[in-house]
Amino acid sequence: MSVRAATAFTVPPSLWDTTDMIDALAARDIARVFRLVQRATRASQTHLGVATGLSQAQISEIISGTRRVSSIDVLTRICTGLAMPGHARMTLLLGEHPSQATPRPDGDGGNRTRVVSAQAGCADRGRSVDEDAREWCSDVTAIYLSRSEFTAKMPPHVLFDGATDIRAAGLSLNILCQQYADNQLLKLLAAGTHLRCLFLDPAGDAIKRQEREDDYPDGHLSALTELNIQNLAGRIRNRLPADAHERLAIRVYDETVRANVLLIDDRLCVVQHYLPQIRGVDSPTMVVERTAITPGLYTVFDGMFTSLWERSREL
16 A cells, blocks of 8 residues: 555645645745644644654654754655645745745855746736736746756656656656666556656767767767667666556657656646757756646647657657
């Protein structure tokens, strides 16, 4: 039985959108988060412990204020155990109020990291955040100067742990193939997660053009992409139970790469556009969270993935 199945409570989705909860998440005030959850669900400390993988004693210490949670791993377990939606998880893990995200200085005091909250951008224009955020910023919730800055804030295990559907399209898909542990990926697939990976064809013409544009030696990107494909198609797939093989789908395409697109659970999208003479790891990265209220950029990139997948070649 899974951890979530063992819990005796369900957090109302509306709770994550209340002012009290958003403030608690932004402050990483887990004691307050737990109390709000208890008030809404009548969950006991034992129930909270089962859901989050913490002992009842640890839950008690957190709620009483004698233990403060700062570990990203523990925060991630809490996110997963309480089934936090994407926007709530982002607020907690970034430790920033969505309406008050601000630039942060680099270690050398030079260039500043622009983690831009879509809602903050609207507030800066003197408009109502609640009413006008979608008009100005659609469903974009954060923008980072580079993928490395994004992964420092949102490491792969935060993105993928607990996901049930992952779709990735781009070049070599390193965030999934190089930065996420094989054992964790195997656990996800064995537990029922569906994974679709769409690589730039390592034997195609488009990847050769990309190597020239990025000033890489001939064959550099091709070799890296081929390595990632073979790891998934061979090492990972061969270690899966027979009934899980079909949940891992791998395809390639031979077109100019426009963007890396990562779609998780039909709710979260991470987009990184390819810019001339800028490596992927150095390119700006955008976070998009699907909303049920109005169509936004999520549907654009969802459609982009679907179209690219349909005209790609299966391996």
